[in-house]
Amino acid sequence: MRGSEVRELLKLLDQPDIISFAGGIPDPELFPRAAIARAFARVLGDPARAKAALQYAPSEGYLPLRQWLAGEMRARGVTGCSADNILVTNGSQQGLDFVGKLFIQAQDTILVPYPTFLGALQAFNAYEPEYDLLPGPDNNRTAASYLEPSRRRPKFGYCMPEFQNPTGTSLDLAERERLLDTADALNLPLIEDNAYEALRYEGRRVPSLLALAAERAGGIDLCKVIYCGTFSKSIVPGLRVGWIVAPRPVVEKLVLIKQASDLHTSGLNQIVMHEVASTILAAQTEAIRPIYQARRDAMLQALQAHMPAGVSWTRPEGGMFVWVDLPAAIDGAELLRRSIAEARVAFVSGSGFFPDRSGRHHIRLSFSLSPPARIEEGIRRLGRLLTEMVPARA
Amino acid sequence: MRGSEVRELLKLLDQPDIISFAGGIPDPELFPRAAIARAFARVLGDPARAKAALQYAPSEGYLPLRQWLAGEMRARGVTGCSADNILVTNGSQQGLDFVGKLFIQAQDTILVPYPTFLGALQAFNAYEPEYDLLPGPDNNRTAASYLEPSRRRPKFGYCMPEFQNPTGTSLDLAERERLLDTADALNLPLIEDNAYEALRYEGRRVPSLLALAAERAGGIDLCKVIYCGTFSKSIVPGLRVGWIVAPRPVVEKLVLIKQASDLHTSGLNQIVMHEVASTILAAQTEAIRPIYQARRDAMLQALQAHMPAGVSWTRPEGGMFVWVDLPAAIDGAELLRRSIAEARVAFVSGSGFFPDRSGRHHIRLSFSLSPPARIEEGIRRLGRLLTEMVPARA
Numbered sequence: 001m002r003g004s005e006v007r008e009l010l011k012l013l014d015q016p017d018i019i020s021f022a023g024g025i026p027d028p029e030l031f032p033r034a035a036i037a038r039a040f041a042r043v044l045g046d047p048a049r050a051k052a053a054l055q056y057a058p059s060e061g062y063l064p065l066r067q068w069l070a071g072e073m074r075a076r077g078v079t080g081c082s083a084d085n086i087l088v089t090n091g092s093q094q095g096l097d098f099v100g101k102l103f104i105q106a107q108d109t110i111l112v113p114y115p116t117f118l119g120a121l122q123a124f125n126a127y128e129p130e131y132d133l134l135p136g137p138d139n140n141r142t143a144a145s146y147l148e149p150s151r152r153r154p155k156f157g158y159c160m161p162e163f164q165n166p167t168g169t170s171l172d173l174a175e176r177e178r179l180l181d182t183a184d185a186l187n188l189p190l191i192e193d194n195a196y197e198a199l200r201y202e203g204r205r206v207p208s209l210l211a212l213a214a215e216r217a218g219g220i221d222l223c224k225v226i227y228c229g230t231f232s233k234s235i236v237p238g239l240r241v242g243w244i245v246a247p248r249p250v251v252e253k254l255v256l257i258k259q260a261s262d263l264h265t266s267g268l269n270q271i272v273m274h275e276v277a278s279t280i281l282a283a284q285t286e287a288i289r290p291i292y293q294a295r296r297d298a299m300l301q302a303l304q305a306h307m308p309a310g311v312s313w314t315r316p317e318g319g320m321f322v323w324v325d326l327p328a329a330i331d332g333a334e335l336l337r338r339s340i341a342e343a344r345v346a347f348v349s350g351s352g353f354f355p356d357r358s359g360r361h362h363i364r365l366s367f368s369l370s371p372p373a374r375i376e377e378g379i380r381r382l383g384r385l386l387t388e389m390v391p392a393r394a
Numbered sequence: 395m396r397g398s399e400v401r402e403l404l405k406l407l408d409q410p411d412i413i414s415f416a417g418g419i420p421d422p423e424l425f426p427r428a429a430i431a432r433a434f435a436r437v438l439g440d441p442a443r444a445k446a447a448l449q450y451a452p453s454e455g456y457l458p459l460r461q462w463l464a465g466e467m468r469a470r471g472v473t474g475c476s477a478d479n480i481l482v483t484n485g486s487q488q489g490l491d492f493v494g495k496l497f498i499q500a501q502d503t504i505l506v507p508y509p510t511f512l513g514a515l516q517a518f519n520a521y522e523p524e525y526d527l528l529p530g531p532d533n534n535r536t537a538a539s540y541l542e543p544s545r546r547r548p549k550f551g552y553c554m555p556e557f558q559n560p561t562g563t564s565l566d567l568a569e570r571e572r573l574l575d576t577a578d579a580l581n582l583p584l585i586e587d588n589a590y591e592a593l594r595y596e597g598r599r600v601p602s603l604l605a606l607a608a609e610r611a612g613g614i615d616l617c618k619v620i621y622c623g624t625f626s627k628s629i630v631p632g633l634r635v636g637w638i639v640a641p642r643p644v645v646e647k648l649v650l651i652k653q654a655s656d657l658h659t660s661g662l663n664q665i666v667m668h669e670v671a672s673t674i675l676a677a678q679t680e681a682i683r684p685i686y687q688a689r690r691d692a693m694l695q696a697l698q699a700h701m702p703a704g705v706s707w708t709r710p711e712g713g714m715f716v717w718v719d720l721p722a723a724i725d726g727a728e729l730l731r732r733s734i735a736e737a738r739v740a741f742v743s744g745s746g747f748f749p750d751r752s753g754r755h756h757i758r759l760s761f762s763l764s765p766p767a768r769i770e771e772g773i774r775r776l777g778r779l780l781t782e783m784v785p786a787r788a
Contacts, residue, residue, distance in 0.1 A: 028445035036448065037438035044431035051422035054430065054632035090484065090656035097655045101520060106499075122654040126495060238448035240660045260516040261491045261655075262484035266634045269660055 061088025163319025455482025557713025
């Protein structure tokens with residue numbers, strides 16, 4: 001989806017009769033506004049802290065935040081992670097941009113799942129790569145298939161192993177291990193985008209690719225996984241604070257990229273995010289999870305109740321998205337046009353999530369922004385439209 | 395200067411007996427802390443505003459801020475400037491990065507003054523350009539000299555026409571017109587970096603290259619100048635709010651680059667900066683100018699009093715820097731080493747400001763951070779060291 005399409009869609013969402021399953025954005029009703037306001041007041045009310053917070057700051061990020069993040073990563077199984085493995089970024093999107101800037105020369109091949117996160121494609125496209133398919137549970141690509149003499153060695157693989165945007169699906173432990181086997185065989189860096197990590201509603205946590213790779217390699221600084229995290233889904237997006245975790249030599253290069261790109265992420269926002277996250281992150285994620293889970297449940301139940309035969313969908317254990325496979329006769333973009341005009345329901349059609357803009361028979365539904373009753377109503381309307389369309393095309 | 399050198403220098407500055415003329419950064423004692431704290435409290439205290447400020451936001455920036463900036467630009471002579479000509483960036487550094495991303499393919503030629511702003515070289519270097527000299531008052535380059543068949547047409551010219559970092563010098567009106575003549579003859583985009591604009595201590599304001607080019611072309615959307623501005627020197631750097639002003643078709647491309655790079659600049663910080671700047675920018679710049687002017691005056695007087703024969707320096711009408719030409723026998727980097735060890739005075743040696751790392755017989759002195767008495771003391775010490783060194787090398 002291009003920027004202009006995004007803006008068109010955003011305009012639509014201002015129309016109150018539209019039920020939107022389009023944006024993959026958190027519900028602002030759930031933002032910890034009071035805690036954030038208190039943290040800003042505390043920092044800005046202390047002259048010495050305020051002067052430091054409002055001045056230029058180190059490119060690698062605010063040290064106490066980096067130390068706290070390193071502790072969080074260790075608690076999630078990334079043994080040996082220290083502040084030196086952390087770069088603070090403007091959300092995880094900037095992490096993806098920096099990875100593109102570090103690794104991609106025009107015409108290099110990089111590997112992604114098909115479909116994959118639209119924002120990652122946008123970030124990487126700036127550096128003009130070619131795309132190929134990342135090995136995964138839906139395909140039978142092996143290391144050997146990337147080593148044919150006619151092909152250029154891929155520069156990195158990118159994926160979102162938990163609650164992927166757009167499919168909502170996750171890689172299980174065996175699938176992660178197989179991906180790491182292939183990466184090891186190819187000496188291939190892997191970019192792990194874990195933007196939705198905080199939003200698990202069921203199932204057991206699986207170690208991150210970074211945790212598994214650090215263990216295999218005998219230390220984080222010896223592995224080849226670069227992890228991108230963010231507070232955008234757990235706390236708020238508007239402070240633009242995310243982070244990269246990587247082997248130290250990679251972080252050192254990324255710090256230079258950060259310096260050249262925008263010097264540093266707002267020091268004030270980093271200090272506030274450190275205060276807020278280190279105080280309330282656990283309680284905040286506990287508070288928002290059941291609310292998003294109820295919305296996921298409402299969407300899955302409504303799909304079951306209202307979708308005609310020939311339509312199938314994923315059953316995500318977390319995140320914000322359900323991915324719908326349409327009958328072959330139905331094009332996602334056309335469905336979107338009719339859905340807005342006739343059913344007053346918005347979503348994102350699938351082809352933008354494919355580097356080759358294939359995948360025309362898919363749509364992405366986000367359940368993050370609407371209460372269950374509205375989700376039920378929107379899916380009911382969409383189901384009615386699809387029921388009309390399916391026999392007409394059969 | 396590389397990132398590692400910058401960090402070494404920053405470490406030194408923590409040593410209280412060092413007098414630093416190194417960093418080109420504003421004095422945090424002059425930050426309008428109370429006004430900023432009030433603005434954050436107001437926005438975050440209003441639930442509806444807070445929710446919007448903490449949510450994802452449009453890539454082009456906060457509309458009221460863009461509208462206000464357009465008005466400011468019109469007031470500075472950029473006729474017809476509207477919000478559609480403005481993109482909000484994370485400081486002007488991000489504007490430079492985006493210009494590099496938009497225009498430069500590896501091995502393209504771009505034109506800069508020698509010396510030029512280090513941060514611009516760092517931003518552009520990521521895209522692997524070749525450098526050539528921008529036409530200017532210190533050289534006799536003409537349009538024809540760039541049109542030899544063996545040369546590639548330059549992609550853009552970059553300069554800081556007011557109080558240049560590192561020299562402190564400005565282009566007068568005739569020099570700006572000549573630069574625009576050459577650019578017109580080459581159909582060459584010009585990047586105008588006006589980071590220090592607010593800090594004029596004497597002399598008359600000269601119209602910006604953008605204002606002059608828009609008038610020549612019959613409208614901002616028809617000209618080829620891209621202007622980068624920032625609140626970092628006038629208000630504070632720590633909110634990371636700057637802006638680009640450009641013809642609308644260029645802004646549309648830059649908005650897509652912004653979206654792919656980090657989605658948007660913190661909405662909260664933009665809203666706060668709009669409240670603060672639209673309320674106090676004029677008063678704030680009135681308040682800080684005489685303070686920086688007194689420091690410039692102290693530095694120029696001290697140089698006059700303490701420098702040995704054979705040393706010369708610029709006399710800036712504004713900004714934060716004085717550029718010193720050393721006798722040919724003295725290397726700026728060696729002087730820096732000895733100055734830190736023997737005189738306990740820090741500054742930046744000149745070669746980092748040259749794309750070819752020439753200019754070894756220059757140093758940059760910043761007067762922005764120290765009160766006049768400390769400036770006098772630092773220059774006295776530096777003058778004594780230089781006086782020792784000059785005859786020894788003569």
